[in-house]
Amino acid sequence: MPALDDIAAQKLALLDEKQLRRTLREPAAMQELVSFSSNDYLGLSAHPKVIKAAESALKTYGLGGTASRLAGGNHAEYGVLEAALAQWKHYTAARVFSSGYAANIGVIPALVGAGDLIIADRLVHACMIDGAKLSGAQMMRFAHNHLDHCREILAAHRGEYAHCLLMTEAVFSMDGDTAPLQALAKLAEEFEAWLLVDSAHALQPLEWEKKPENIIEITTLSKALGALGGAVLGSQLLVDYITNTARSLIFSTGLPPSVVAGANAALQVVQAEPQRAQRALALAQHFANAMQLAPAQSAIVPLQLGEAKKAMEGSEKLAQRGFFVPAIRPPTVPPNTARLRFAFRYDHTDAQVNELIRTLRELGICPCEP
Numbered sequence: 001m002p003a004l005d006d007i008a009a010q011k012l013a014l015l016d017e018k019q020l021r022r023t024l025r026e027p028a029a030m031q032e033l034v035s036f037s038s039n040d041y042l043g044l045s046a047h048p049k050v051i052k053a054a055e056s057a058l059k060t061y062g063l064g065g066t067a068s069r070l071a072g073g074n075h076a077e078y079g080v081l082e083a084a085l086a087q088w089k090h091y092t093a094a095r096v097f098s099s100g101y102a103a104n105i106g107v108i109p110a111l112v113g114a115g116d117l118i119i120a121d122r123l124v125h126a127c128m129i130d131g132a133k134l135s136g137a138q139m140m141r142f143a144h145n146h147l148d149h150c151r152e153i154l155a156a157h158r159g160e161y162a163h164c165l166l167m168t169e170a171v172f173s174m175d176g177d178t179a180p181l182q183a184l185a186k187l188a189e190e191f192e193a194w195l196l197v198d199s200a201h202a203l204q205p206l207e208w209e210k211k212p213e214n215i216i217e218i219t220t221l222s223k224a225l226g227a228l229g230g231a232v233l234g235s236q237l238l239v240d241y242i243t244n245t246a247r248s249l250i251f252s253t254g255l256p257p258s259v260v261a262g263a264n265a266a267l268q269v270v271q272a273e274p275q276r277a278q279r280a281l282a283l284a285q286h287f288a289n290a291m292q293l294a295p296a297q298s299a300i301v302p303l304q305l306g307e308a309k310k311a312m313e314g315s316e317k318l319a320q321r322g323f324f325v326p327a328i329r330p331p332t333v334p335p336n337t338a339r340l341r342f343a344f345r346y347d348h349t350d351a352q353v354n355e356l357i358r359t360l361r362e363l364g365i366c367p368c369e370p
C-alpha cells in the first residue's frame with residue numbers, strides 16, 4: 001500500500017505540471033497591493049457600524065454559535081436578520097445558513113431527489129453542483145445562458161421525471177454576466193419546473209417584471225454584505241420545510257452572533273446607501289469600456305487569456321506593479337478559458353482604476369482573440 005504522503009506528492013506534482021496548483025493567499029492589503037480580488041464589493045466588512053454591531057453582540061453572547069440552530073443555537077440576532085433579508089429581497093421568509101455553500105448543499109437535496117431532474121446552467125457554482133450530486137437527482141446542463149438549449153432539454157426529458165428544478169446564478173461569479181431570469185422563469189412555468197437562483201454576487205435584490213410563483217433564491221452574506229453566512233429565501237411554508245430537511249442546517253453549528261449582527265448592520269447600510277452598489281458597477285463599466293471588453297453587467301469583469309500559464313504570468317506581473325488580480329484557472333473555469341478576474345469595489349478610487357488600466361496597456365495584457 002502506498003504511503004499517504006507519496007500519493008499526495010504524486011497528485012501535487014501533476015497539478016504543478018499543469019500550472020494548476022493552488023495556494024492560500026493572504027489579504028492583498030498585507031502585501032501592500034491594491035486588491036481587485038475581494039468580494040467585499042460595497043466596502044462593508046470594515047464599516048464602523050458593522051464593527052460596532054458585531055462588537056456589541058460579541059460582548060453580549062460570547063464568540064461561538066454554541067449549537068445547531070435547532071438545538072439551542074438560535075440566538076435572537078437571527079430573527080432580526082432573517083426578517084430584514086426577506087423584506088429587502090421581497091420574499092415572505094428567509095433562513096440563514098452558516099455559508100452560501102452550506103445553503104446550496106442543504107437546500108437542493110431538500111427540493112429534489114432520485115427520480116427528479118435538475119437542469120443547470122453550464123457555469124453554475126461548484127456548490128450547486130455538489131448540492132445536485134448530493135440530491136441524487138439526474139442532472140443535465142444547458143449551454144451558458146442559452147435559453148433554446150434549456151428548452152430543448154426540457155422538451156426532450158421533462159416528462160421522464162417527477163419534479164424538475166432549473167438552476168442558475170443571478171450574476172455569474174467568474175464571468176460577471178447576468179442570467180435571463182424572466183425568460184428562465186417563463187420556461188420553468190411552461191414545463192412545470194421550479195426555478196432556483198443563486199444571487200451570491202448580486203449587489204441588489206432581483207428585479208422581475210412578473211415574479212415567478214415557484215421561485216427559490218439562495219444568497220450569501222459573505223460577499224456584498226462583507227460578513228459570513230448564506231440564506232435561502234422563499235415562502236414561509238417552503239422555508240419551514242427546508243428548516244426541517246436541510247442537513248447542512250440541522251447538523252451543523254450556527255453562526256456566531258457577532259457575525260449575524262454584523263451582517264444585519266451591513267444590510268442596513270446597503271439599503272440606506274444605494275450609491276455604494278451604483279459606484280461598484282460604474283467602476284466596472286468604466287474599466288470594461290476602457291479595455292474594450294463586453295459591457296460590464298456587474299462588479300465583476302473577466303479578462304480571458306486562454307492558457308492557465310498566461311493568466312498566472314499576468315497576475316504575477318500585475319502584482320509586481322502593485323495590483324492583486326487573481327488568475328482563475330480550470331477547474332474553476334472551463335479548459336482554455338483561464339482569465340484574470342477583476343472585482344470592483346465601492347471604495348476603489350478613480351485613480352486606482354485608471355492606473356490599473358494604464359498598467360494593463362503598458363504590460364500588453366489584453367484579451368485573447370476568440
Ligand SMILES: *Cc1c(COP(=O)(O)O)cnc(C)c1O
Pocket residue numbers: 099100101102104125127169173198199200201220221222228229230
Ligand atoms: C461564493 C459563492 C457561493 C458560496 O458562498 P459562501 O458564503 O462563500 O460559502 C455560493 N454560490 C455562488 C454562486 C458563489 O459565488
